[in-house]
Amino acid sequence: MRMLRRGTSTGxxxxxNKSLIPKSSRVWNPRSSKSIHKWLHRxxxxxxxxxxxxxxxxxxxxxxxxxxxxxxxSAWGSFDTWIVITAALAAMACALPxxxxxxxxxxxxxDALSHTVLPGIVLAFLMSYGLRNAEWISPSTQLATxxxxxxxxxxxxxxxxxxxxxxxxxxxxxESSAALGVVFTSLFAFGLLLIRLKADxxxxxxxxxxxxxxxxxxxxxxxxxxxxxxxxxxxxxxxxLVLLFYKELTISAFDPSLATTLGxxxxxMHYALMATTAxxxxxxxxxxxxxxxxxxxxxxxxxASLLTDRLPIRLVVTLAIAFITALVGHAMALTLPAxxxxxxxxxxxxxxxxxxxxxxxxxxxxxxxxxxxxxxxMISKGLGQTRLAFRLACHDQLRALYQAERKTSLGATVEAxxxxxxxxxxxxxxxxWSLILSQQIARTAKGHKLTSRGKxxxxxxxxxxxxxxxx
Numbered sequence: 001m002r003m004l005r006r007g008t009s010t011g012x013x014x015x016x017n018k019s020l021i022p023k024s025s026r027v028w029n030p031r032s033s034k035s036i037h038k039w040l041h042r043x044x045x046x047x048x049x050x051x052x053x054x055x056x057x058x059x060x061x062x063x064x065x066x067x068x069x070x071x072x073x074s075a076w077g078s079f080d081t082w083i084v085i086t087a088a089l090a091a092m093a094c095a096l097p098x099x100x101x102x103x104x105x106x107x108x109x110x111d112a113l114s115h116t117v118l119p120g121i122v123l124a125f126l127m128s129y130g131l132r133n134a135e136w137i138s139p140s141t142q143l144a145t146x147x148x149x150x151x152x153x154x155x156x157x158x159x160x161x162x163x164x165x166x167x168x169x170x171x172x173x174x175e176s177s178a179a180l181g182v183v184f185t186s187l188f189a190f191g192l193l194l195i196r197l198k199a200d201x202x203x204x205x206x207x208x209x210x211x212x213x214x215x216x217x218x219x220x221x222x223x224x225x226x227x228x229x230x231x232x233x234x235x236x237x238x239x240x241l242v243l244l245f246y247k248e249l250t251i252s253a254f255d256p257s258l259a260t261t262l263g264x265x266x267x268x269m270h271y272a273l274m275a276t277t278a279x280x281x282x283x284x285x286x287x288x289x290x291x292x293x294x295x296x297x298x299x300x301x302x303x304a305s306l307l308t309d310r311l312p313i314r315l316v317v318t319l320a321i322a323f324i325t326a327l328v329g330h331a332m333a334l335t336l337p338a339x340x341x342x343x344x345x346x347x348x349x350x351x352x353x354x355x356x357x358x359x360x361x362x363x364x365x366x367x368x369x370x371x372x373x374x375x376x377x378m379i380s381k382g383l384g385q386t387r388l389a390f391r392l393a394c395h396d397q398l399r400a401l402y403q404a405e406r407k408t409s410l411g412a413t414v415e416a417x418x419x420x421x422x423x424x425x426x427x428x429x430x431x432x433w434s435l436i437l438s439q440q441i442a443r444t445a446k447g448h449k450l451t452s453r454g455k456x457x458x459x460x461x462x463x464x465x466x467x468x469x470x471x
Contacts, residue, residue: 073335080330086228087292087354088326090284093235094296095322096242097277099315102301103253104270108177110277110297112184114290116161117154117278118191124153126194147230151279158278159271161187234283241276242315249273250311292355296322299362306366306373321365329358393431398458401441401450 094110101109128149132142161183169179242249248269252259256266277297284293304317333354341349371378432448435441440454450458 073331076334080334082225082228083354084326084330086225086231087330087358088323089228089235090231091292091296091300091322091326091358092319093231093238094280094284094293095300095318096235096238096315097273097280098297098301099304099311099318100249100253100273101277101297102305103311104273106176107298107302108180109274110281111294112180113158113161113274113278114281114285114294115188115191116184117157117281119187119194120153120155120157120160120278121150121282122153122191122194124149127153150282154278154282155275157187158274161278162271162274231284234280238276238280245269245272291359295359295362296325299359299366300325303362303366303369306369306376309375321362325358325362325365329361330354332361333357389427390431390434393427394435395458395461397428397431397435397448398440398450398454398461401448402455402458405450 098107098110101107125146128142128146131137132139137145164183164187165176165179168174168182169176172179248259248264251262251264252266252269256270259266259269281293281297284296300318300321301314303321304314307317308314333352333356336357337352338347338350341347369377372380374380432441435454436443436448438453439451440457441448442451
C-alpha cells in the first residue's frame with residue numbers, strides 16, 4: 001500500500017511497512033509506532049479497523065443491551081404485577097396530600113412527620129399491649145386492632161407536631177423551617193427514648209424500615225395481598241377527602257387569610273392535612289418503606305408543578321407520574337443492576353430494591369421536567385429570556401436611529417457603537433442582521449439608517465408605550 005507523505009513533492013512516495021499490518025486490515029500508520037499500531041489493531045470490539053465496523057458497533061451494543069433487558073423482563077409474572085400495583089397505589093396515596101404540601105411550601109413537612117409520628121406509634125403500640133396484658137382485650141382482638149391503634153397514634157402526633165411547630169414559630173419568633181427542625185428532632189428523640197426504655201426487645205429491621213417489603217407481598221383475602229388492600233383503601237380515602245374538600249383545601253393553600261374571610265377555617269384545614277399525611281405515612285410505611293414514602297410525598301407533586309399551573313390537571317398528572325414511577329421503577333430494579341454491574345465485574349448482582357429504584361426514577365423524571373418543561377423548564381426559560389433580549393436589542397437599535405434622525409434635519413446615520421455599549425456584540429450583530437433582513441434599517445456607507453418600515457415600527461412601539469404609561 002503506497003501513500004503520499006504531506007509536505008513532499010508529488011513524485012516522492014513512501015511505502016508503509018506491510019510486514020507489521022495484517023493483509024486483511026492494513027491501515028496507514030503515519031508515526032510507524034508499534035504501540036500505536038498494536039492499539040489500532042487490537043480487538044475489533046474496541047477499535048475496529050474498517051469504518052463499517054465503527055457504524056455497526058453501537059448497533060450491536062444496543063441490541064445486546066435490549067436483549068438483556070428483554071431477558072430480564074421475560075420472567076415477569078403475576079407476583080411482579082402485584083408488586084407494581086401495590087407500589088403504584090402507595091405512591092399515588094402519598095402523592096395526593098403531597099400536592100397540597102408543595103402548594104403550601106411545606107414539602108419538608110412530610111419528612112418531619114415521618115419522624116415525629118414515632119412517639120405516637122410507640123405509645124399506641126404500648127397501649128395495645130398494655131390492654132392485652134391487663135386482659136381487657138383478647139390476644140386475637142389485640143392483633144386485629146393493632147393497626148387502628150397505630151393509625152390513631154400517628155394521627156394524634158401529626159396534629160400535635162403541627163400545633164407545636166406553630167407554637168414554637170409564634171412564641172420564639174423564628175421562621176417555620178427552624179420551628180419545624182426543633183419539633184422534628186425533639187419528638188423523634190423522644191420516640192427513640194421510648195423505644196429504648198419500653199420496647200428495647202422489639203427487633204427492627206433497618207432494611208424493612210428503609211425499603212419496606214413491597215417485594216414480599218403475600219396474598220390475602222380473595223387473592224389480593226393485604227398490603228395492596230391497605231394502600232388501595234388509603235388511596236380511596238385520600239381521593240374522597242380531596243374531592244369533598246377541594247375548594248377548602250385550595251383556598252387555604254393559596255391564601256389562608258382569604259379562606260378565613262370566606263368562613264373557611266384555614267387552621268383546621270391545615271391540621272386535617274397534617275393528620276391525613278401522618279396516617280398516609282404510617283399506612284404506606286410497612287409496604288414501601290420510609291425512603292419511598294418521603295419521595296412520593298414530594299417528587300411527583302414537584303414534577304407536576306413544573307408541567308402545569310392548573311391544580312385539577314396537576315392532581316391528575318401527579319397520579320400519572322406516581323404510577324409511571326412504580327412501573328418503570330420495578331422494571332429497572334429487575335434489569336438495570338444486572339445490565340450495569342455485569343460490565344463492571346460484579347455478575348452476582350442481579351436486581352435491586354423496587355422502592356429504591358422508584359425513588360431514582362422519580363428523581364430522573366423531576367430532572368427531565370426541570371430541563372424540558374414547556375413553561376417552567378430551564379431550557380424554555382433560557383430560550384424565552386434570549387428571545388426577549390433579542391427583541392429588546394432590536395427595539396434599542398430602532399430607537400437609537402429614530403432619536404438620531406429627529407436631532408438632525410438630514411437622514412442621519414448612527415454608528416454601531418451607539419447601541420453596543422449596553423448590548424453584547426453578538427446580540428447586536430444578530431439584531432442588526434434581523435432588522436436588515438426585515439427591511440427596517442438599511443446599510444449605508446456611513447452606518448445604518450431607518451427605512452420607512454422601520455419608522456412605522458418604532459412609532460408604533462412609542463405609541464404603545466405611551467398608552468401603557470397613561471393607563
